[in-house]
Amino acid sequence: MPPARGKEGVETDKLDEIFRLQGKFDADLARSRGLSFSFEEWMQKEAMAMTAEIGELLEEVNFKWWKNPRPIDLARIREELVDILHFLVAACIRAGLDAESLYREYVKKNSENFRRQDGRSERREYCAPTGSSLRGDPEE
Numbered sequence: 001m002p003p004a005r006g007k008e009g010v011e012t013d014k015l016d017e018i019f020r021l022q023g024k025f026d027a028d029l030a031r032s033r034g035l036s037f038s039f040e041e042w043m044q045k046e047a048m049a050m051t052a053e054i055g056e057l058l059e060e061v062n063f064k065w066w067k068n069p070r071p072i073d074l075a076r077i078r079e080e081l082v083d084i085l086h087f088l089v090a091a092c093i094r095a096g097l098d099a100e101s102l103y104r105e106y107v108k109k110n111s112e113n114f115r116r117q118d119g120r121s122e123r124r125e126y127c128a129p130t131g132s133s134l135r136g137d138p139e140e
Contacts, residue, residue, distance in 0.1 A: 015099040022089040039094065046091035053083040 012020075029035065037045065057080040062069040092102055116126035 013099065018089055019093065019099045022086060023093050026090050026093065042094050043091060046087050046094065049087040050084055053080055053087060056080050057084065
């Protein structure tokens with residue numbers, strides 16, 4: 001896959017480019033459709049859109065145990081995952097997260113998740129049973 005190219009054709013970080021494209025799309029959409037909502041309303045709409053897309057993803061993976069399964073369509077699964085990403089990135093932008101700050105928050109949370117599973121978290125309710133462990137911090 002070729003590197004992501006920003007608007008000037010210069011190689012850019014793929015996540016930065018996703019955020020740039022989504023920000024442009026959202027601004028264009030709001031302008032062309034005359035959309036103006038409060039922060040709370042936007043976040044509700046983004047959360048509902050993600051929920052709807054997750055529902056569509058569930059339909060693709062035969063979650064209904066009471067129905068005969070149909071063949072998995074990987075292209076449709078990927079499409080639904082990208083749809084979820086669109087709304088997630090839009091919500092991140094609205095909440096003041098850019099690609100870098102999302103990355104930092106993700107790494108911080110990922111490290112805490114490892115600590116929780118290894119019994120090293122201050123949040124004892126998350127600790128895995130004694131004797132089970134992941135591999136430790138992801139950076140080890």
